Amino acid sequence: MRYTAIRIGLVALLGGAAFALPVPAQEQFIPMASYRVGPYAAGGTGVFGGFIDYLDMLNLRDKGINGVKLTWEECETEYKNDRGVECYERLKGKGPTGAAVFNFLSTGITYAVIERATADKIPVVSIGYGRTDASDGRVFPYVFPLITNYWSQNTAKVKFIGMKEGGMDKLKGKKIVNLYHGSAYGKETIPVLDLQAKKYGFTVTHIEVAHPGNEQESQWLQIRQLKPDWVILRGWGVMNPVALKTAAKVGYPRDHIIGVWWSGAEEDVLPAGDAAIGFIAAGFHPGGTDFQVMKEVQKYVYSGGHKGNLEDLKRFGSIYYNRGIITGIINAEAIRTAQARFGKKPLTGEQVRWGLENLNIDEKRLKELGALGLLQPIKASCRDHEGGGAVKFSQWDGKQWNVITDWIPSDQSIVRPMIEESAAAYAKEHGITPRDCSKE
C-alpha cells in the first residue's frame, strides 16, 4: 500500500512536471504585412497571394519545413509607412519564437523599420526593392535586398542597350532619357546612370514625373524634342500605362522604352491597350505557369476542394504572382538553411538571419525546387546581401510577356563601390562599426 501511494505520488509529480513544461508548438510564424487596398493593391494581392500559396503548399505537401508547420497572420499596411510600422510592432512577437522574417513589398516601410528590426534582431527581406546600399551586409546585418537591387538592374539595362546597339563602344554619343517617378524609389538610379554616362560616353537626361503620374504630356513633348535613342521608364502603378499611351500619342517607338520590374507586370501594360505592344521591361524572374513548382502549387493548393489565396484565378502565373512564389521560396529556403545548423525546430529571427546570410540556392537546388528558369542561382554572404544580380528582359506582345534575353549579369565593378561608399556614409552617420566578415 505504501509503495502504491509513493508510486501515485511520483506519477502525479511527473505528470505535474509535464504539465508545467508545455511542449512548444512546432510552428514557425511568418508575418504577412500585406496591402490589398489602395492604388498599389494589384501588386500587393498578387505578390502576397503567391507568397501565402507557396507556404500553404509546403504545409500541405511536406507538413511545413522539416516537420515545422508554417503559420502566418496578415496585417493591412495600405502601403503606408506608419501603418507598416504598426503592423511590424503588432506581428513581431507572435508565434512561439517570434516573427521569423519580414517582407513588406514597400521601399518606404522597409526603410522605416531597418533600425527597429536591427534592434529586435529580426531580418527584413526586400526582394527587388528597398534600400540599395543595404546590400553591404557588414553595415546592415539584418537587411537583405536579395536577388537584385535597383543599381544592379540599371547596369544590366545599359548593358542590354549596348547589346541592342551592337556593342558597349557604340553607346558613345547616344542619348538616353531617364523618366522617373518623383519619389525616393524613382530617384534611386540617378547617380548610377550619371556614372555610366561618363564611363560609356552617352548623355542622360533625367525627367521627373510627379506622383502619381497620370499626366505626362509635357514630359513626353520634351522627350520628342530631345529625340533620345532610348527611354528608361522608372515607373510605378498608374504612371506606367499613362507613359505608354502618351508615348504612342507623341509617336515615340515603344520598343525603345525599357521599364524597370515595377513597370513590367500585366497590370502595367493591359490598361494601355495596343499602345503597349513592343514595350520592353527588365525582370528578375519570368511569368507563366510552365515550371514544376507552379504545377505543385496548382495541385496542392487549388484542387481537391482547397482554395488558395487568389480570388481571380486568371492571375495564376502572372508576373506579380510568380514574384510571390519566389518570395516564398527564398524565405522558406532561408529557414531550411538555418534549420540545418540550429536544429529542426521553430527558429528565432536571429537564427533565420544566419540562414539568409548563408543562403545558397544553386542550379541543383533550383531543379529540386522545380524553379529552374523561374529563379536565378542565389548565394548570399556576410559581405554581399544581394546574392544574385542578373535580370532577364521581356517584351509585351499585346497578350503576354515574352522573354527575349538570357540572364544578363549586372556590372558589379560599378555598383559595388557605390554601395560600399553609401553604406559607409550611413555607418558614419549612425555610429555603426561595420562587421569584420572574416570572423563570421
Place this chain on the structure above:
Amino acid sequence: MIYREAGQFQTTYSGDMRIFPIRQDRIAVSLLLAAAFFLVPFIGNDYWLGAILIPFLILSLAALGLNILTGYAGQVSLGSAAFMAVGAFAAFNLMLRVQGLSVLLAFAGAGLVAAGVGLVFGLPSLRIKGFYLAVTSLAAQFSIEWALTRFPWFTNNNPSGVISAQKIVILGYRFDTPARRYVLTLAIVALLALAAKNLVRSRIGRAWMAVRDMDVAAEVIGIPMLRTKLTAFAVSSFYCGVAGALWAFAYLGTVEPQAFDLNRSFQILFMVIIGGMGSVLGSFLGAAFIVLLPILLNVATHALLPAHVSGSLTSNLELVVFGGLIVFFLALEPLGLARLWQIGKEKLRLWPFPH
C-alpha cells in the same frame, strides 16, 4: 450626479476664468495626465507605446495646429502635411549642421522654420477666402514636397531622398526605447496643448474667432487683419512643424517627403472636422478616430472573421465600415465628436432634473 456642481462658487475673477472651472473636470484631467505620465509607460508594451500611442499623440498635435488655423481663425488649409515635412527636414538639418545642438532646441527650431514658411504661404489669405484659400494652400503642399524632393541639400545628398533622424539624447539621457520616446512625446504634446488652450482664450484667440465669425465686422471694430491672420498661420505651422519633427525623430526614424503627401493633409483635416472645429479636445478625439479606428477594425476583423475569409475581403470591409462610421458620426453631430461630448456633459450637469 458625478457632475453635480452644488457648492462650487467662484468668488474671484481668476477662479472664474481658469481652464476647468468645474472641480470634477480638474480632478479627471489631472488623473488622466498622471496616468498617462506615470502609469502607461510602465504597463504599456512596445506595441502599444511605439506603434499606437506615439503616432496618435503626434497626429493630435498636427490636428491641433490645423484646428488653430481652421477651427479658430477660419482659414481653410490643405497644406498641414507640408508644414510637418518642413519641421521634420528642418530638425534633421539643424541637428546635422549645428554641432552639439540639443534635440529640444532642434524641435523648437523646426517649429520656427515651419512658422516662417507658414507665414509666406499665409499671405494669400489677406486677399482670398474660403474654398479659394484652400486651393492656394495646395500650392504649399505641392511646392514644399517638390522642393524637398528636388534639392538634395535637404536630405544631405541621400541618393533615395530619405532622411534618417538622429538619435534623441537630452542631457546625456538616451530616449531609445518606445516608453522613453512616448514620455518625451507626451510631455511636448501636453505642454503645447496647454499653450494652445491658453492662447485661444487670450486676446489673440478672441481676435482669431472674431475674424472667423465675420472678418469685415472684426476689421471694423479694430482688429488688424494682417497681424491676426498671419499669427494664425505662423502658430498653426509651428505646431505642425513640431509634429513633423516628432514624426521623424520619435516615431518613424526614417522619413521621405512622400510621407507628408496630400493624403496626410486630408487626414489631418478630417481629424479636425470629425473631432470638432474650434476645440482643443476635438483635435485629440479626431486623431483617435482617424488613427486608432482603422487599426482597431483591422484587429477586429482578423479576430472575428474565420480564417478562411480572404484577406482582400477583410481589407476592403474595414474601409467600408470606417467610411460608414464617418458618415454616421457626422450625421449624428455635424459639429464633431467634441460637440457630442459637450452635449453629454451639459446633460450630466443637469441630471437628474432636466428642465
